[in-house]
Amino acid sequence: MNKKRWMAAALAGAMALTMTACGGGTEDTPADDSASTAESTNTEQSTGGEAKKVSVILKTLAAEYWQYCKAGAEAYGAEHGVQVDVKGPSSETAFEEQITMIETDLNTADYDAYVIAPLQAETVKTLVAGETRPVIAVDSDIPDTPEVLSFVGTGNEAAAKLGGQAAVEAAKAAGWTEIKAIEICGVQGEATSEARKAGYMAGIEESGGDFLEEETQYADATADRAVNAMEAIMQTHLEGVAIICAHNDDMAMAAARAAASNPAYENTIFMGFNGDKSACESILKGELTMSVAQNAYDMAYKAVETACNAVAGQQPEKFVDSGADIITSENAQERLDTLNSYLK
Template identity: 40%
Template sequence: MKKISVVLLILVLFLIPANVFAQGGKEVDTAASGGKMKVSMVLKTLSSEYWKRVVAGADEAAAKYNVDLTKLGPPSEDAIEQQINMVQDALTANPVALIFSPSQPATAVNVLNSAKAKGIPVILVDTPMPDGFTDYATFIGTENYAAGKLGAEAIIKKVGKSGKVVIIEGAPGNPTTTQRADGAQDAFKAAGYEILSRQPGYSDREKAYTTMQNILQVNKKVDAVFASNDEMALGALRALQQAKVNAAVVGTDGNKGALESILADGLFGSVAQKPEMMGYLAVENAIKLSKGETIEKRIDSGVDVITKETAQAALDKL
């Protein structure tokens, strides 16, 4: 009887398909992806320059490591429910890891709990989850409060130790843009600046343009503007130029349009994140997790403050 059982066990082992194997303690079927490891990425959107740069870095790593990378994102950063639905769809594909940038982190708790229940590790990119939520593998991104503070300090160095400033942040509930605005606001207050207004621009150029127009109807004297991303900075700049108000405007991200504006004496500067590095590191660490390796809980992708002196070199790197 024992001999028959052993023979049956050997037969079962030989019948297991070669495309089914264990990664990090989880069975993964790679048949549908041509033998490649499957990784899913859901970003806030795929339409803006910043997120296209994140995708470019992820694609580079996927090509290098032979990864089947699925990339999803709603048409705009405020399409919160649509993004959550995309995450749910991504989880049904049973990837070895989910790379995720939550548009509104508080609404993503349940779907990340679903990822945990399925044994799918989550790599957060750019935007962290709320304080106290720890069911994710790692966060890869910028220290956003410090980035905002650096941007404000660049303005203070140009304008001087006092002035009137407007702060434009992203959508309410978006910790990335809120933390940048917090850092900038604290730096301005410490330098004795008057905060004329702090309002959301929803990470959108046209919405920030309208926001800045409305602010200028009440405040004719503006010395500086800090925006939590470059798209909003460019929108605010257009409103200032139309109103013939000369103010130092600093954005965040270091996108191509912002760098070109800096060189053309439009924006004063940009706190440049490294989105390509975020995307690349996300895929690289997904592979490490699939192999059962231990990774850091937080990985800082770094920032640079770019002004006219360094804008051309930064543009050449893009």
């Protein structure tokens, strides 16, 4: 076992224990100074040629969201004559599988660049140490890593802030005069969870709502635990709560189902995050109210584009925001049609 492999395995083992304890994923939010030390090395890392083959390693392919990422990456390749090899482990907890994929592709001489969605950023940081070909992080950042030239993803805090603002307006329209909000959050202390929480809070409070931060329910980003969290909220707030915002769509839909038979929550705004097909369908059925939609297809498309531009010698932006939209009953069908078109 080489030194990088040994260090990566040690890091993965330590982080796997942490993940088991908190039961969540490891999505990072963009850091403004991410890879700031790369300024002096980016020129050396660009080959100045034309990209012919790019490795794209996602967190998994066994989920709808990552299939959109795969489609976007492959679309860029098809449009620009670049071979794009997309792969991912069997699940978002298959850490060793991803380590092996990354290690194998880094040792493959004919790749011109790499796009990686890290399951464990610190582990990937070790694996890419010293790599001179362009490395782009997608969906989750790999902070403080000179080899990573750019992070392409969602600005989680900014996107959640938009969602919080939209939720307050929806609550007003639904007749709420006292607009209290509680979040069913992801993993406590995890970067993406805390960024979305901060964004929701800012958007809700700046729009005149009251974000009950001390009542945040951490549910490890899982639907089952979101049900338990929603039941706890209903026991504490018999009068109802204007806004329930959640870390992802699965949690928001689970919370909405748990409250469906409670009259006090009939007009509650249930907000998710991701904007996947299931969320659009739930919105159209009148179950979920709205969702902050990440643009997974565009995210991966832009990530491969950024990698290819870096190969050509262009200096990439440190952070490329793939954008976010607010999905409601007014545009859910349009969003659903678009998502379906990606997977044809």
